[in-house]
Structures are given as structure tokens and as C-alpha cells.
Amino acid sequence: MAMLLELRDVSIAFAGRADRVSLVADRLDIGLRAGRMHCVSGAPGAGKTSVLRVAAGLLRPTAGSVSWNGEELGTLSEDAVSGRRGALLGYVDQQGALIDELSVLENVLLPAVPRRAAAALGPRAHALLGELGVGELAALRPAELTAAERTRVAVARSLLLEPPLLVLDEPTAGVGRADADELIALLLRLRDAGTSILVASREQALIDAADHRSTLG
Numbered sequence: 090m091a092m093l094l095e096l097r098d099v100s101i102a103f104a105g106r107a108d109r110v111s112l113v114a115d116r117l118d119i120g121l122r123a124g125r126m127h128c129v130s131g132a133p134g135a136g137k138t139s140v141l142r143v144a145a146g147l148l149r150p151t152a153g154s155v156s157w158n159g160e161e162l163g164t165l166s167e168d169a170v171s172g173r174r175g176a177l178l179g180y181v182d183q184q185g186a187l188i189d190e191l192s193v194l195e196n197v198l199l200p201a202v203p204r205r206a207a208a209a210l211g212p213r214a215h216a217l218l219g220e221l222g223v224g225e226l227a228a229l230r231p232a233e234l235t236a237a238e239r240t241r242v243a244v245a246r247s248l249l250l251e252p253p254l255l256v257l258d259e260p261t262a263g264v265g266r267a268d269a270d271e272l273i274a275l276l277l278r279l280r281d282a283g284t285s286i287l288v289a290s291r292e293q294a295l296i297d298a299a300d301h302r303s304t305l306g
């Protein structure tokens with residue numbers, strides 16, 4: 090069976106200052122099956138976010154290929170990649186990227202808006218917030234939440250449309266020890282329930298908890 094996500098021989102280079110090229114990933118291979126967690130680690134600036142963006146089809150690699158369910162993204166149009174991305178993955182970026190003007194519940198329902206499914210998915214959004222331990226925060230604004238709570242809300246939002254793959258960029262950054270441990274336990278529960286997880290992190294407990302790992306730099 091094809092891998093849910095596969096990066097093969099992926100290199101990512103950016104044009105740097107003074108005509109220098111910086112290589113942030115060098116012939117990287119990642120293969121992710123259902124119910125597995127892969128952690129990408131590395132020092133600040135090593136290229137973790139860039140690898141996640143390439144895996145999520147948001148950035149084309151300089152060399153190598155990315156496939157989703159055996160389908161190589163390089164053979165698809167941008168529109169086709171966008172369409173498949175919506176069904177394949179939920180992306181939780183570094184700051185959680187919640188919209189301040191909306192309530193927590195409205196933020197969680199955002200992925201349903203283009204599908205005109207927000208009303209129908211209201212009960213699921215409430216249930217997800219409850220499962221993630223932030224059910225009582227539904228009516229608050231993101232600014233009223235702690236960093237760990239914002240991450241939980243962003244995870245709830247990424248799970249709304251039941252994607253098989255969750256991509257998270259440093260979910261425990263800026264979060265205290267106890268909250269970080271709870272977030273890691275939460276990710277392990279999601280993985281054990283069958284969700285595949287690609288996570289960037291420098292948190293040793295999360296690196297250790299992953300089934301597979303890549304270190305950049």
C-alpha cells in the first residue's frame with residue numbers, strides 16, 4: 090500500500106545573502122503510514138518549517154519528490170494540490186494562527202466555511218474542543234487563552250474535517266513543562282487512534298515519542 094506521505098531525496102535551497110545559497114534540507118527521505126508519528130528536529134533556522142511546508146505541498150522542493158497516497162505532487166497543478174491538501178491534512182503552524190476577531194468556536198469552524206458546512210459541523214467542533222480539554226473556552230477570544238490553549242484550539246481546528254494526517258510546527262514551543270507533556274500525550278492519543286502525524290520539534294520528549302525522526306543541520 091502506498092505511503093500516506095512520502096518525501097524522497099528532497100533538498101530545499103534558498104537564495105541567501107551575497108549570492109550564497111543556503112541548503113536547509115539535503116536529500117531527505119520521509120515515509121509516513123497511517124497511525125505513525127515522524128518528528129523533524131534541528132536547531133533554530135535549520136529548516137524544520139520549510140520541510141513541513143514542502144510536505145504539505147505549500148512549497149516546491151528544489152530537488153526530489155513529494156507524494157501523497159502514491160501520487161507525486163510534481164505531476165499535479167497547484168489547484169489539484171490545494172484540493173487534495175484539504176482532504177489529506179490539517180496544518181497547525183507555529184503560532185497556532187488563530188483569528189483574533191473570531192471566537193474559539195468560530196476559529197475551529199473556519200475549515201468548514203468554504204464548504205458551507207459550518208452549521209452542520211457545530212456539534213463536531215464542540216465535541217473536539219471538549220476532547221482536547223478546552224470545551225469551556227468556546228466563547229472566548231484567542232487573546233484570552235494561554236499558548237498551550239491556543240495550540241489545543243488550533244489542533245481542534247485542524248481535525249474538524251477529519252484529515253488522516255496532522256502536520257504540526259513546534260506545538261510545544263513557548264509552553265510550560267506540564268502543558269507540553271499534556272500536548273505530547275494528546276498527540277500520542279491521536280496517533281494511536283489512527284491519525285498520522287508529522288511534527289517539527291526541538292522538544293526531546295516529543296522527539297523520543299515519535300516512531301521515526303529526521304534531524305536537520
Ligand SMILES: Nc1ncnc2c1ncn2[C@@H]1O[C@H](COP(=O)(O)OP(=O)(O)OP(=O)(O)O)[C@@H](O)[C@H]1O
Nearest residue numbers: 103104111113131132133134135136137138139140
Ligand atoms: N522563502 C524563503 N526565502 C529565503 N529563505 C528562507 C525562506 N524560508 C525560509 N528561509 C530560510 O531558511 C532557513 C530555515 O528556515 P525554517 O523556518 O525552515 O527553519 P526552522 O528550523 O523552522 O526555524 P525555527 O526553529 O526558527 O522555526 C532560515 O535561514 C530561513 O531564513
